[in-house]
Amino acid sequence: MAEHDIGSNKxxxxxxKALKQVSAHGTDLIDGDSAAREKLIASARELVAVAETPVETLLWNIWAPPTRSVALRIAVDLKVFETAVQDDGRPKSDAEFATPTAASPILVKRITRVCASMHMLEEKSSGLYAPNALTRLLARPEYTGSWDCAQPSFAHMPTYLKNTQFKNPQNPTDGPFQYGQKYPGHGFGWLTDHPDVFQAFHHYAYTLRKHRPNWVEMYPVHDRHISGPRENDSSVLVDIGGGTGQILQDFRKSTPEYAGRLVLQEVPEVIAVAQGMELDKSTNIELQVHDFFTPQPIKGARAYFMRSVLHDWADEQCRVILGHLRDAMEPGYSRILINDCVLADEHAAWQHISLDIFMMALASAQERTESEWHALIDSCGLKIAGIYNKGEGNEGMIEVILE
Ligand SMILES: C[S@@+](CC[C@H](N)C(=O)[O-])C[C@H]1O[C@@H](n2cnc3c(N)ncnc32)[C@H](O)[C@@H]1O
Known part of the structure; x- marks a missing residue:
């Protein structure tokens, strides 16, 4: 946002100055430094912020993000992206985009042009659109799950917070989600009551991570989890709240030298979906119904893994979950592995900051800074042995041992 008069020397x-940064990072990237890509994107955003006037920035914020978000969601229901990629991506007219749902072509035109202006479609000529790489991603079913869960909470969050005198939401069954969705229980209950969103949400959680560094890439798995501290180690890796089991399946496939047991623990509804998805039998994953608010049935596992689980809960609930794991751990052997965001204390990545508000909207929960993770883990009689990260804005790995 320009702090000086447009056209002034300042x-x-x-x-x-901003252009120089863009140019420097762009050159580094072209010269083969792949890490410069994220810096290039950040500096290009900075350049826009410097070049825009405050009013332009304000209008963009008020108009563009909500329009983009709602147009995207409607376009999914209209099957715009699915249609766009058909016939080898032949450019199509609004009349063709309107056909699958018998929608009004005028309405479709109003949506497709937003999609094109926000780079979700490529406008070839007036009213004629072709797919780009983003269209192809959006043509897949999983990207609606997060929108459908969160948008009502986002829309009603300002009123909710005003009504509650701006208290930090921490009650998982009485927060912005319940207020926005007019639902009396926990968000996970709402998800199981909405099977389509439930399916989409689990696909989304899984696909999302396929595009981000895998925990195996950032954590010394071989040292900690495969080469044994014991002879004939009967190791167990338990994935707690592990969704539909793909994390364990990927682990088995990427780490064939690991000979131990892999156990997926989930609520009954998710275990039922996992059974329906028929995980690859050769990966030999055991499915176990387990509520992580009750004592952990597998004692002395080598690792208790949780990905995107603790960020669903406020500290009070996290202490119960971690307490049950602490009680099941074998000193000097068991570890808890937490695969979650570790926010920087300063200049935190936009992905972490945004997810923090998402978690408030969905579960009255939060992302945590490194010092907040330390405080939480210490308060459970546990200790952080190491934090591993790969790339700003991605989830990290927190390794926890008994004190
Ligand atoms: C955000 S999802 C993460 C899923 C998976 N770990 C991943 O990263 O894709 C959180 C998971 O916690 C599970 N969960 C919620 N409450 C639970 C409970 N009381 N006991 C066990 N699992 C639970 C949910 O069913 C959901 O699959």
Whole structure:
């Protein structure tokens, strides 16, 4: 956001400085430094912020993000992206996009042009659109899950917070989600009551992570989990709240030298879905119904793994979950592995900051900074042995041992 008069020397200097950054990171990337790509994106955003006037930035914020978000969601229901990729991506007209749902072509036109202006479709000529790489991603079913869960909470969050005198939401059954969705129970209950969203949500959680660094890439799995501290180690890796089992399946496939047991623990509804998805039998994953608010039935496992689980809960509930794991751990052997965001204390990544508000909207929960993780883990009589990260804005790995 331009702090100086447009066209003034100061404004021009600020633009020149931001441009220089864009140019430097762009050159590094072209020269083969792949880590420069994220810096390039950040500096390009900075350049836009410097070049825009405050009113332009304000209008963009008020108009563009909500329009983009709602147009995207409607376009999914209209099957715009699915249609766009058909026939080898031949450019199509609004009349063709309207056909699958018998929608009004005028309505479709109003949606497709938003999609094109926000790079979700490529506008070839007036009213004629072709798919791009983003269209192909959006043509898949999983990306609606997060929208359907969160949007009502987002829309009603300002009123909810005002009504509750701006208290930090921490009650998982009485927060912005319940207020927005007019639902009396926990968000996970709402999900199981909405099977389509439930399916989409689990696909989304899984697909999302396929595009981000895998825990195996950032954590010294071989040292900690395969080469044994014992002869004939009967190791167990338990994935707690592990969704539909793909994390364990991927682990078995990527780490064939691991000979131990793999156990997926989930609520009954998710175990039923996992059974229906028929995990690859050769990966030999044991499915176990388990409520992580009750004592952990597998004692002395080598690792208790949780991905995107603790960020669903406020500290009070996390202490119960972690307490049951602490009680099941074998000193000097068992570890808890937490695969979650570790927010920087300063200049936190936009992905972490946004997910923090998502978690408030969905579960009255939060993402945590490194010092907040330490405080939480210490308060359970446990200790962080190490934090592993790969790339800003991605989830990290927190290794926890008994004190
Ligand atoms: C955000 S999802 C993460 C799923 C998976 N770990 C992943 O990263 O894709 C959180 C999971 O916790 C599970 N969960 C919620 N409450 C639970 C409970 N009381 N006991 C066990 N699992 C639970 C949910 O069913 C859900 O699959």
């Amino acid at each position: 404004h021009n200097e600020a633009i020149a």
